Amino acid sequence: xxxxxxxxKEKQLVRISFSLxxxxxxxxIKSSTILLDLIxxxxxxxxxxxxxxxxxxxxxxxxxxxxxxxxxxxxxxxxNGKNITTIEGLTKSDGSLDEVQEAIVQNGASQCGxxxxxxxxxxxxxxxxxxxxxxxxxxxxxxxxxxxDIKKWLEGNLCRCTGYVKIIDAAEKAxxxx
Amino acid sequence: xxxxxxxxxxxxxxxxxxxxxxGKDNFRFGAGYTDLLNELRxxxxxxxxxxxxxxxxxxxxxxxxxxxxxLWIGAxxxxxxxxxxxxxxxxxxVLHQSASSLASTQVRNVATIGGNICTxxxxxxxxxxxxxxxxxCEILRVDGxxxxxxxxxxxxxxxxxxxxxxxxxxxxxIPQNKPTSVSVHSGFIKVGTRxxxxxxxxxxxxxIQSDKKSKIIKAGLAIGAASPTIRFTESACNFxxxxxxxxxxxxIKDEFAENVVVYASPISDLRASAWxxxxxxxxxxxxxxxxxxx
Ligand SMILES: Cc1cc2nc3c(=O)[nH]c(=O)nc-3n(C[C@H](O)[C@H](O)[C@H](O)COP(=O)(O)OP(=O)(O)OC[C@H]3O[C@@H](n4cnc5c(N)ncnc54)[C@H](O)[C@@H]3O)c2cc1C
Ligand code: FES
Ligand code: FES
Numbered sequence: 314x315x316x317x318x319x320x321x322k323e324k325q326l327v328r329i330s331f332s333l334x335x336x337x338x339x340x341x342i343k344s345s346t347i348l349l350d351l352i353x354x355x356x357x358x359x360x361x362x363x364x365x366x367x368x369x370x371x372x373x374x375x376x377x378x379x380x381x382x383x384x385x386x387x388x389x390x391x392x393n394g395k396n397i398t399t400i401e402g403l404t405k406s407d408g409s410l411d412e413v414q415e416a417i418v419q420n421g422a423s424q425c426g427x428x429x430x431x432x433x434x435x436x437x438x439x440x441x442x443x444x445x446x447x448x449x450x451x452x453x454x455x456x457x458x459x460x461x462d463i464k465k466w467l468e469g470n471l472c473r474c475t476g477y478v479k480i481i482d483a484a485e486k487a488x489x490x491x
Numbered sequence: 492x493x494x495x496x497x498x499x500x501x502x503x504x505x506x507x508x509x510x511x512x513x514g515k516d517n518f519r520f521g522a523g524y525t526d527l528l529n530e531l532r533x534x535x536x537x538x539x540x541x542x543x544x545x546x547x548x549x550x551x552x553x554x555x556x557x558x559x560x561x562l563w564i565g566a567x568x569x570x571x572x573x574x575x576x577x578x579x580x581x582x583x584x585v586l587h588q589s590a591s592s593l594a595s596t597q598v599r600n601v602a603t604i605g606g607n608i609c610t611x612x613x614x615x616x617x618x619x620x621x622x623x624x625x626x627x628c629e630i631l632r633v634d635g636x637x638x639x640x641x642x643x644x645x646x647x648x649x650x651x652x653x654x655x656x657x658x659x660x661x662x663x664x665i666p667q668n669k670p671t672s673v674s675v676h677s678g679f680i681k682v683g684t685r686x687x688x689x690x691x692x693x694x695x696x697x698x699i700q701s702d703k704k705s706k707i708i709k710a711g712l713a714i715g716a717a718s719p720t721i722r723f724t725e726s727a728c729n730f731x732x733x734x735x736x737x738x739x740x741x742x743i744k745d746e747f748a749e750n751v752v753v754y755a756s757p758i759s760d761l762r763a764s765a766w767x768x769x770x771x772x773x774x775x776x777x778x779x780x781x782x783x784x785x
Contacts, residue, residue: 382601383598
C-alpha cells in the first residue's frame, strides 16, 4: 500500500525546459500535462483559448518551432527543447502590434475575439511556411499563397462571428506585406 | 477522462527497455496524440502508461527514404511531411491528396502516418491511400527483429490491428510504380459533410498505371468508411487490366462501379444512410474513369 502511494507520487513530476515567446523557461509538470493548460495555468498566458479541446476549432493554436499546432492535443512534455510562440509573443517588445495583428484590426477580422489569437498565429505560421519555401527554392520566383491557399491553411480555425471573409482579407493583407 | 503517465524513451534501444519494463501493465503508445488524447478523454482507464514515441531519435522511424524497390516511410513521419514530399507528390498523387485532405494544418503538423494506420479507423484517409498502393507495414518487436505485413492484412476490424501489444509499427513500404508505367492516374476522393476533418461519408483511393500504349497495366483501388475496415477492391482492379483509360464506354464504367460497390457494407449513422453511402460510392467510382480524352 505504502509503496504504491510512494510510486504514484514519484512518477508524477518531470522537468522540462523550452523557449516561450523567446524566453527560456523551465517547469516541473505532471507528465500528463497538456500544453494548453501549461500555458494558461502555469505561465498565466490567457491569450491562448481552449474552446473545444478536441482539435476541431483552432482557438488553442500556438506556434511550435514556427509551425501551428493545437495546444489542446499536445502533451507539454513534447515541448521540451522547442520554441513555443503564443499570441503574447507576437506583439513586439515595445508593445506595438505584429503585422498580422495589425491586418486583423485594419480589416475588422475580429468580433468576439475568441478565435482571434488562434487565427493570428495560424496566419503567422503561413508566413513562416512561405518564407521557408522561398528560402529553400532554387528558382528566383517568389511564391505567395492565393486566397484558396489561405482558406485551405485556415481550415482548422473556426470562427462563429466574422463569416471568414474578413479573416481571409486580413491574411491576404498580412501576407502581401512582406 | 483517463489520467496517465508518459514515459519518453530517447532511442529505439531505450524503447525496448521501456516496453519490457511495462510488461503486463496497462500501456499504450503515443505518437502525435491527435487520436489518443481524444480517445482517453472519453473513457476512464486505471493506471495507464503511455510510451511516448515522439522523442525517439531514429532517422528511419521519422523520415522518408527512397530504396531500390520503393519508398520507405517511418511511422513517425507527420502527415505534413507527406504533403511536402516531392517524390510522393510526383509518383503517388493518391497519397499526397489523402494527406492534404486530412484534418487541418494544425493536426497535419503533428499527426503521424503510423498513428493513422494503428488507429485502424475505417475512414482513415492516409491508410486508405496506402491500401490502394499495396503498401506493407514493417513491424518492430522488442527483440529487435522485424516482420513485414501487407497493409490489407494489418487491419482486423475497427480499431483492431494485427500488432501484438509489445510491437510497434516501424516503417511503411510503398512499392515503386512499374517500370513500364508511363503515366499514373491517381487520386483521392473524399465525400463528407465538411471538406476537412474526419467526417467522410465515403472515400475512394485510386492509383492506376498505364503503359506507353495507354493500356492499364496495374490498378489499385481502396474504399474507406464503407465497411468495418478499409477494403482493397481486388475484382474492380483486375477488371481494369488491359483497358484503355481514355476510351471506356458507359457500360464498362457501370460494370466497374458495380465491381467496387460489392466491397461495401456500409452502416447508417448520423452522417449518412447505408443506401446513400452506396449510391455515392457508385457514382464516385464511375467518375474515376471519366478521363478527358486528349
Ligand atoms: C480534429 C481532427 C480531425 C481529424 N481528421 C481526420 C481526417 O480527416 N482523416 C483521418 O484519416 N484522420 C483524421 N483524424 C484522426 C487523426 O488525426 C489521424 O488518424 C492521425 O493520423 C493519427 O496520428 P497520431 O500520430 O496523432 O496518432 P496517436 O493519437 O498518437 O495514436 C493513434 C493510435 O495509434 C497507436 N500508435 C501510433 N503510432 C504507433 C506506432 N508507431 N506503433 C504502434 N502503435 C502506434 C497509438 O497507441 C494509438 O492507439 C482527425 C483527428 C482530429 C483530432
Ligand atoms: S481548443 Fe484546441 S482545437 Fe479547439
Ligand atoms: S471573432 Fe468570434 S469566434 Fe471569431
